[in-house]
Amino acid sequence: MTMRRRVVFGLTGAVFLRPALAGDAEMAAAIQRFTDGATPVGGRVHLDIAPLVENGNAVPVTIRVDSAMSAAEHVQQIALFNQLNPQPDVAIFKLSPGLGRAEVSTRIRLATSQQLVALARFSDGSFGMQRVDVIVTLAACVE
Amino acid sequence: MARTLITMPSKARRGELIEIRCLIGHVMETGYRRSDDGQLMPRDLIRAFRCEYGGAVVFSVELHAAVAANPLIAFWLRAADSGPLRFTWEGDRGFAQTEVLDLRVT
Numbered sequence: 677m678t679m680r681r682r683v684v685f686g687l688t689g690a691v692f693l694r695p696a697l698a699g700d701a702e703m704a705a706a707i708q709r710f711t712d713g714a715t716p717v718g719g720r721v722h723l724d725i726a727p728l729v730e731n732g733n734a735v736p737v738t739i740r741v742d743s744a745m746s747a748a749e750h751v752q753q754i755a756l757f758n759q760l761n762p763q764p765d766v767a768i769f770k771l772s773p774g775l776g777r778a779e780v781s782t783r784i785r786l787a788t789s790q791q792l793v794a795l796a797r798f799s800d801g802s803f804g805m806q807r808v809d810v811i812v813t814l815a816a817c818v819e
Numbered sequence: 820m821a822r823t824l825i826t827m828p829s830k831a832r833r834g835e836l837i838e839i840r841c842l843i844g845h846v847m848e849t850g851y852r853r854s855d856d857g858q859l860m861p862r863d864l865i866r867a868f869r870c871e872y873g874g875a876v877v878f879s880v881e882l883h884a885a886v887a888a889n890p891l892i893a894f895w896l897r898a899a900d901s902g903p904l905r906f907t908w909e910g911d912r913g914f915a916q917t918e919v920l921d922l923r924v925t
Binding site: 733758762765766769775776777779783785817 | 836840849851852872873875876877878879880881882883884885886887888890891892893894895896897899
């Protein structure tokens with residue numbers, strides 16, 4: 677076998693032996709379902725997560741949205757999606773003006789280094805978004 | 820009954836913002852892992868959480884497999900009137916648990 681063939685076989689193996697994970701298309705579809713086709717704008721949503729994650733089994737995240745949280749103008753929903761876990765959904769938070777502050781925290785699993793997207797649905801029907809890339813050194817058990 | 824730990828002040832001034840942190844002991848089994856004998860371990864997740872205050876659901880969450888085991892949910896609440904806060908978790912295999920804590924508003 678020539679060197680060149682070996683390289684080609686090696687590359688094909690690398691492409692097809694990846695575990696079954698969601699991808700960009702699944703995440704884009706999940707975002708599309710959440711926003712119902714509307715285009716989210718950046719700026720008001722803040723996704724706080726460590727850029728370098730040592731343990732993917734429990735990663736603290738906080739999502740904060742700039743909003744007065746009044747009856748007239750508030751955040752209705754906050755959603756978190758991921759790119760490369762087996763499923764794109766992480767959690768959807770439903771808020772009400774009585775909370776007074778649009779800030780939620782939880783702990784999530786990350787199967788590998790990937791991109792996370794936080795979205796907010798405002799009471800006027802518009803959407804905000806922030807994308808964050810994280811590097812995971814110890815992945816959460818998927819298999 | 821799973822163990823729960825809810826951290827919040829027992830009293831607050833009217834209009835004050837309080838942070839509420841809710842922990843519950845639960846495996847949150849994803850359905851993707853295999854046991855030592857190679858069998859897929861069945862999915863066992865908490866699917867929903869909600870907090871009721873003043874006769875209405877003020878906050879709720881839809882959880883998926885990517886939420887870590889022993890899920891933590893933290894949020895803020897504006898103290899309006901004295902009364903109970905009802906926290907409810909619901910999940911697979913008929914999992915349901917409710918905790919009630921009182922908030923005194925001065």
